[in-house]
Amino acid sequence: MKKLQFPLKDSDIDTRGKRRRVCSLISDELWRIHEAEEAYISRMPENIAAGRRYLYARRATDDLLDAMIALAEAYEPF
Numbered sequence: 537m538k539k540l541q542f543p544l545k546d547s548d549i550d551t552r553g554k555r556r557r558v559c560s561l562i563s564d565e566l567w568r569i570h571e572a573e574e575a576y577i578s579r580m581p582e583n584i585a586a587g588r589r590y591l592y593a594r595r596a597t598d599d600l601l602d603a604m605i606a607l608a609e610a611y612e613p614f
Contacts, residue, residue, distance in 0.1 A: 544558065
């Protein structure tokens with residue numbers, strides 16, 4: 537599986553290796569979304585950057601980063 541196609545089929549996650557690969561692919565996609573959100577923040581005009589939209593975007597980047605790290609480490613040993 538080189539690309540994700542949703543919804544995932546049972547055959548996409550029927551082995552530990554496949555599940556590990558899916559988590560890695562999802563983590564990579566979350567990173568791309570995180571980068572896009574960071575770019576959005578950097579393009580914000582000052583009047584918007586001082587308001588709620590900035591705070592919501594910043595929260596989204598933090599949550600995306602947390603999710604990406606959790607998925608990337610899901611199959612890593614302690």
